[in-house]
Amino acid sequence: xxxxxxxxxxxxxxxxxxxxxxxxxxxxxxxxxxxxxxxxxxxxxxxxxxxxxxxxxxxxxxxxxxxxxxxxxxxxxxxxxxxxxxxxxxxxxxxxxxxxxxxxxxxxxxxxxxxxxxxxxxxxxxxxxxxxxxxxxxxxxxxxxxxxxxxxxxxxxxxxxxxxxxxxxxxxxxxxxxxxxxxxxxxxxxxxxxxxxxxxxxxxxxxxxxxxxxxxxxxxxxxxxxxxxxxxxxxxxxxxxxxxxxxxxxxxxxxxxxxxxxxxxxxxxxxxxxxxxxxxxxxxxxxxxxxxxxxxxxxxxxxxxxxxxxxxxxxxxxxxxxxxxxxxxxxxxxxxxxxxxxxxxxxxxxxxxxxxxxxxxxxxxxxxxxxxxxxxxxxxxxxxxxxxxxxxxxxxxxxxxxxxxxxxxxxxxxxxxxxxxxxxxxxxxxxxxxxxxxxxxxxxxxxxxxxxxxxxxxxxxxxxxxxxxxxxxxxxxxxxx
Amino acid sequence: xxxxxxxxxxxxxxxxxxxxxxxxxxxxxxxxxxxxxxxxxxxxxxxxxxxxxxxxxxxxxxxxxxxxxxxxxxxxxxxxxxxxxxxxxxxxxxxxxxxxxxxxxxxxxxxxxxxxxxxxxxxxxxxxxxxxxxxxxxxxxxxxxxxxxxxxxxxxxxxxxxxxxxxxxxxxxxxxxxxxxxxxxxxxxxxxxxxxxxxxxxxxxxxxxxxxxxxxxxxxxxxxxxxxxxxxxxxxxxxxxxxxxxxxxxx
Ligand SMILES: Nc1ncnc2c1ncn2[C@@H]1O[C@H](COP(=O)(O)OP(=O)(O)OP(=O)(O)O)[C@@H](O)[C@H]1O
Ligand SMILES: [Mg+2]
Numbered sequence: 001x002x003x004x005x006x007x008x009x010x011x012x013x014x015x016x017x018x019x020x021x022x023x024x025x026x027x028x029x030x031x032x033x034x035x036x037x038x039x040x041x042x043x044x045x046x047x048x049x050x051x052x053x054x055x056x057x058x059x060x061x062x063x064x065x066x067x068x069x070x071x072x073x074x075x076x077x078x079x080x081x082x083x084x085x086x087x088x089x090x091x092x093x094x095x096x097x098x099x100x101x102x103x104x105x106x107x108x109x110x111x112x113x114x115x116x117x118x119x120x121x122x123x124x125x126x127x128x129x130x131x132x133x134x135x136x137x138x139x140x141x142x143x144x145x146x147x148x149x150x151x152x153x154x155x156x157x158x159x160x161x162x163x164x165x166x167x168x169x170x171x172x173x174x175x176x177x178x179x180x181x182x183x184x185x186x187x188x189x190x191x192x193x194x195x196x197x198x199x200x201x202x203x204x205x206x207x208x209x210x211x212x213x214x215x216x217x218x219x220x221x222x223x224x225x226x227x228x229x230x231x232x233x234x235x236x237x238x239x240x241x242x243x244x245x246x247x248x249x250x251x252x253x254x255x256x257x258x259x260x261x262x263x264x265x266x267x268x269x270x271x272x273x274x275x276x277x278x279x280x281x282x283x284x285x286x287x288x289x290x291x292x293x294x295x296x297x298x299x300x301x302x303x304x305x306x307x308x309x310x311x312x313x314x315x316x317x318x319x320x321x322x323x324x325x326x327x328x329x330x331x332x333x334x335x336x337x338x339x340x341x342x343x344x345x346x347x348x349x350x351x352x353x354x355x356x357x358x359x360x361x362x363x364x365x366x367x368x369x370x371x372x373x374x375x376x377x378x379x380x381x382x383x384x385x386x387x388x389x390x391x392x393x394x395x396x397x398x399x400x401x402x403x404x405x406x407x408x409x410x411x412x413x414x415x416x417x418x419x420x421x422x423x424x425x426x427x428x429x430x431x432x433x434x435x436x437x438x439x440x441x442x443x444x445x446x447x448x449x450x451x452x453x454x455x456x457x458x459x460x461x462x463x464x465x466x467x468x469x470x471x472x473x474x475x476x477x478x479x480x481x
Numbered sequence: 482x483x484x485x486x487x488x489x490x491x492x493x494x495x496x497x498x499x500x501x502x503x504x505x506x507x508x509x510x511x512x513x514x515x516x517x518x519x520x521x522x523x524x525x526x527x528x529x530x531x532x533x534x535x536x537x538x539x540x541x542x543x544x545x546x547x548x549x550x551x552x553x554x555x556x557x558x559x560x561x562x563x564x565x566x567x568x569x570x571x572x573x574x575x576x577x578x579x580x581x582x583x584x585x586x587x588x589x590x591x592x593x594x595x596x597x598x599x600x601x602x603x604x605x606x607x608x609x610x611x612x613x614x615x616x617x618x619x620x621x622x623x624x625x626x627x628x629x630x631x632x633x634x635x636x637x638x639x640x641x642x643x644x645x646x647x648x649x650x651x652x653x654x655x656x657x658x659x660x661x662x663x664x665x666x667x668x669x670x671x672x673x674x675x676x677x678x679x680x681x682x683x684x685x686x687x688x689x690x691x692x693x694x695x696x697x698x699x700x701x702x703x704x705x706x707x708x709x710x711x712x713x714x715x716x717x718x719x720x721x722x723x724x725x726x727x728x729x730x731x732x
Contacts, residue, residue: 427569428533429569430569430570430571432529432531432532432553432569433565433568433569433571434571434579434583435530435552435553435554435557436529436530436553436554436556436557436562436563436565437557437579437580437583437639437643438554438557438558438583438584438586438587438590438643439554439582439583439586440552440554440586441554443582443586447571447574447578447579447582448571448574450573450574451571451572451573451574451622452572452573453573454572454573454574455573
């Protein structure tokens, strides 16, 4: 057996670490989607009338839309009437503090490695934890409150900060944007809202952990970040889901609105259940993430480490409207077994002297398919704009595929676009070199892969980078025979 | 320490090693010379455990153990070191990080405590002096964009870090300027003691003026066809390989 084939074997034999589910009592909607379900969700969440109207409008739009077929992924048709659109852990009353939270939930978080109590005490990371559909605990709220920072669940924001929500909800990703965004707008369950006032630098990383627990539930979170003039925030999102036989749908929307001189960093480590070796189960991850750099000199950076999901369809994008605004996209996407990923970014340059930078590192193993899809569009009035794109693919074995679909459109002559792409294979000579120094094959692969992804991993906040490195190593775990 | 008997190896359909015999004792330095393509690097790779080569016959005993039974990483952990003729680039991984992983995996294998950052750095500083290598080089991605000479010096730095029992230096002199050759050779000499042994593969007598061999062997068509003392290297330098080829043809 050649080295590559051995690696292939290793990769296919690796297990999903977060595959367990906690027996939580849930309050669920019946299967299917219609206006009554939308009303059910809105009612369960005690939403005001305007919110219900907004959802219904989105539902009606969605009913007339068709699922996009252009991504380089294949999957059996999704039966949208066979999905449960709302599922919440049952609780008597809303918890006032961590001590009131269902101990089963706390156990869940501990299994995930995020003990909220620990987090609260030690790390200075504020966590808004979303399990299934309801945000159960929000820490550090008071401390952030002193600075005027709002960081809460989406439902709470709808109740407590309706003016902000009305103003910004759908302002970056309109409900009509695409099929999955429309679906999310109709049925979104919960998510996070974050508001950083003018001139405030958020003193800690804000973090949300998403996890899909109940069987057959789609998760539809909604995240909205509004960064006022001259503010700064770094936002972290981590995802895992338990093992299931059926595929689960996940269609999230993230909107970032950045005013003049604001800077938002958004980092994701995505580890949704990828399905088993035969491709059974796993998450369908159809996510719309977009940032609007509305003000001059504003800046948004997306960093993502994508290791999970059966299917990933995701293009965190930046609309560079303000002059001198800049957008960055750093991505590592690992696919393995029968996973399929079609991911990348869109950089839309509207303002003058806008800059964008794209660094995409794909790693394909097993029989997986990994596609980078990126659009750089420099509009006529975006004079003096710049884009640099670097798209690398690393192949492990010879049964996987890596694809690159760059779309470049420059409408003026003063702008400059650079695109570099490479495809490489993990070299047997690299692995042998490591082994000759006493490093076993598994560690050698982890070392090489982490080196390959370094430029992206370096963008992550310290604790997250360590986690991401471990995750990459874990993805490549399994001993060589 | 190392005993090679009738070693034969091939890659694909191509037979490269045709019955090598070599005996190396602790404290000795053996030089292997021979024309291009004669199988010198292949011998080194086979000893280090490169799996592409198929062993078709013979035995290799290393410190009383069957070397060919060990995985490549275990050979390294048992003290076999190969300074590569063409060191490999690993983007994004610094020599420091690489060596830290290597040193600690070797220590674990030997049942020693792994080194913390401080002691590792201490060890590194000490070994850096030995080959006069700059830390800025060690912070960069391993071998990426290194000059030919820098790569070779880095190999010997790694050798110093790992303190092997059997070192095989495959054309470590090629690409080194005259000053670097002296520095690297003196590094190798300082690492020598009565418990370790060195095999140097080279084309040039000059290296052997600095690293003085106890034995010189000529490898030709996958066989050691002549062995002698250090004066054999001088003879080869003066006369080339034709006379040896003729001898082989006659025999
Ligand atoms: N992977 C391989 N595939 C095919 N042939 C190979 C391979 N590796 C080595 N060979 C062949 O084996 C023979 C010996 O090669 P080797 O590299 O061992 O020679 P060498 O003595 O080290 O030469 P040099 O002095 O040029 O370094 C050569 O003819 C070479 O082409
Ligand atoms: Mg050679």
